[in-house]
Amino acid sequence: MTNLTETQSIILAAGAKRPANIALPLPKGLAGAAAKMTVTRMIDQGLLHEVDADPRCGEPLWRETGDGRGTTLMVTEAGLLAIGIEPVVVQTMVAVRRRQVETPAQKQPAQRAGTKQAILIAMLQKPEGATIAELAAATGWQAHTVRGAMSGVLKKKLGLPISAKKVEGSGTVYKLPG
Template identity: 35%
Template sequence: MIDETHHALLKAAAESHDQLITRPAGLNARAAKALLAKLRKTALAVEVVVTEDEPHWHSDERGPIGLRLAPTGRESLGLDAGPDKAGTKSRSGTKQALIIAMLQRDEGATVADLMAATSWLAHSTRAALTGLRKRGMTLTKGCDAEGRTVYRLTDDATTEAR
């Protein structure tokens, strides 16, 4: 399924603290696009929004887009998949665990819902959402019946990148 080059990229990502796959130096845009597509198609990696100083493969309206090693990619290397399938393991009883539980509900949660549950201000609540994204979790945005923005935590392996 994966060749030596792919294996080496995945292994290097597994050994890094951020689990980001670094685009090989000298790889032209066409080859990079093909490699990116293969890693995503095989669910070995997921696209994530990264900062300018982090390894990235391309940019779009969201900003620089990197590739993060998915649980499937870790398993292909013979490593454990991580805390759990969506990478959402957290100490029970914490505000972070509460936020994760609210985001995993079918109806998701609005920023106002999260603020009410945690007693945090809007900027702290949004920072917590950013922190979840940086941990490799995939958050999707949608609208509820009243037109409010609703966030949901979804499984990396089955959801398109934000």
């Protein structure tokens, strides 16, 4: 049996009581460098596992990965065994999450033709790209709405890799690869 610190025991016990054995939030008073050190040690010992967070389910974030996604912490089978709990449910949840992470690409929703979103995507796919003013004129939206749609829907929701480049005389030109 693993020798656990009091903090580790508290984190594991609290995680075992939560749906999907999510270890977050951490106990009050455990923050910053101390939290990072404790969690890192627990991951190294195999007591916790870092998995992609599902914001639709309201899962708390441990850290952001830099690509707009975040991770959360889940108590592992070894973590449950360390506090004397049988890990049958955890095995199922870990297997499901690993399959989700290992799936190469999720199917994107079908794009309806003729929508303003479709117009934005078509203009961004042109080899020369498009400026905010051009996109606003084509959709009838104001510039801030175009920027919001590109940032929120196209980049975050659909995961499209929009690039921006300053062009002399035109301003910033936005493009989609391919």
